[in-house]
Amino acid sequence: MAKKDYYDILGVSRGATAKEIKKGYRKMAVKYHPDKNPGDTAAEESFKEAAEAYEVLSDDNKKAKYDRHGHAAFDGGGGFGGSGFGGGGMNMDDIFSQFGDIFGGGGGGFGGGGSRQRRVKGSNLRIRVSLTLEEIANGVEKKIKVKRKVQAVGTTYKTCTTCNGAGQVMRVTNTILGRMQTAATCNVCGGAGQQIDEKAAGTDANGLETVEETVSVKIPAGVVEGMQLKVSGKGNDAPGNGVTGDLLVLIEEKDHAELKREGDNLHYDLYVSVPDAILGISKEINTVTGKVRIKLDAGIQSGKILRLRGKGIPSINGYGKGDLLVHVNVWTPQELNKEQRTFFENMREDDHFTPNPKENDSSFFDKVKDMFS
Numbered sequence: 001m002a003k004k005d006y007y008d009i010l011g012v013s014r015g016a017t018a019k020e021i022k023k024g025y026r027k028m029a030v031k032y033h034p035d036k037n038p039g040d041t042a043a044e045e046s047f048k049e050a051a052e053a054y055e056v057l058s059d060d061n062k063k064a065k066y067d068r069h070g071h072a073a074f075d076g077g078g079g080f081g082g083s084g085f086g087g088g089g090m091n092m093d094d095i096f097s098q099f100g101d102i103f104g105g106g107g108g109g110f111g112g113g114g115s116r117q118r119r120v121k122g123s124n125l126r127i128r129v130s131l132t133l134e135e136i137a138n139g140v141e142k143k144i145k146v147k148r149k150v151q152a153v154g155t156t157y158k159t160c161t162t163c164n165g166a167g168q169v170m171r172v173t174n175t176i177l178g179r180m181q182t183a184a185t186c187n188v189c190g191g192a193g194q195q196i197d198e199k200a201a202g203t204d205a206n207g208l209e210t211v212e213e214t215v216s217v218k219i220p221a222g223v224v225e226g227m228q229l230k231v232s233g234k235g236n237d238a239p240g241n242g243v244t245g246d247l248l249v250l251i252e253e254k255d256h257a258e259l260k261r262e263g264d265n266l267h268y269d270l271y272v273s274v275p276d277a278i279l280g281i282s283k284e285i286n287t288v289t290g291k292v293r294i295k296l297d298a299g300i301q302s303g304k305i306l307r308l309r310g311k312g313i314p315s316i317n318g319y320g321k322g323d324l325l326v327h328v329n330v331w332t333p334q335e336l337n338k339e340q341r342t343f344f345e346n347m348r349e350d351d352h353f354t355p356n357p358k359e360n361d362s363s364f365f366d367k368v369k370d371m372f373s
Helices: 004-010 018-032 041-057 062-075 094-097 133-140 274-279 336-346 364-371
Strands: 124-133 140-151 156-159 168-175 178-185 194-198 208-219 230-231 249-253 259-262 265-273 280-286 288-296 305-308 324-331
Touching: 004 018, 004 041, 004 259, 018 041, 041 062, 094 274, 124 140, 124 208, 140 249, 168 230, 208 230, 208 249, 274 324, 288 305
Parallel strands: 124 249, 265 324
Antiparallel strands: 140 208, 156 194, 168 178, 230 249, 259 265, 280 288, 305 324
């Protein structure tokens, strides 16, 4: 595939001045800059093409060769006279370091004036927080004591003398394609761009000290076991001008004495006596938002499921609340006195005690199906 004409890439004529060539490159660089087109490989290739074109046309000697012979002037030289870009071997760090003046100086970020210096981030901290169902249902703010590393008073930093504050060092190697320039993290400052000037007493090798701090963590309603919440900036500090790490909060759910959770729904086993099941009764039960009273109709059957809508757990995504499913269990006595035994023996032949399910009496499987519908 034929390479594009360098003048066409920059949108300038062959008689363009150095100022016009620089202006054309800046226009293309801004248009296709990676910060403006994140994840766009086509834009990245266009950005590299513009850098390649400018690298040649901004150099009087290379420009003269290109004007006479076109791309053939560099076919045998491994990438425009050993410039270090090597066509497809270019990387973004090479471009920013080589053409920092185009972006406003210093290896520039998008739009000029910014630095592409890598900012080291402090390590994250992880803690576990155990919550009751009531706390999960209503949301809660927890005050948690955390031991974290912070920059100590009295510790000062200076620009790293090895990388001059860039956090990276450039290495030039000779290859079959010419001189290749690559960037590597500075092994003296670890990429921070700064090193300790004066270290306060009692600090670690990075000038950090350990302190205990009370952190407020707001936990939204509806969280689930294993969910991880992030509290930004409450991890360990980084040395120098680095970015503070985060506090990661892992949610654990405590068992409830009466309620069982299933997604956003809750289950409650309600045991009633045979007389209560026969005669009907009003019962008070616990929910995650307080006590409620429910009515059991006379003749209620064991296995009946009562659905209390909206008495479950709020959805973490804000899609309403789950339900509380009350499972009715008729408790059969295991020991009877003589009078009670005589009564029930007399009831064996009584039609009122003979099972007689109606069509609207759900089977066990129907109840399970209804429970999840």
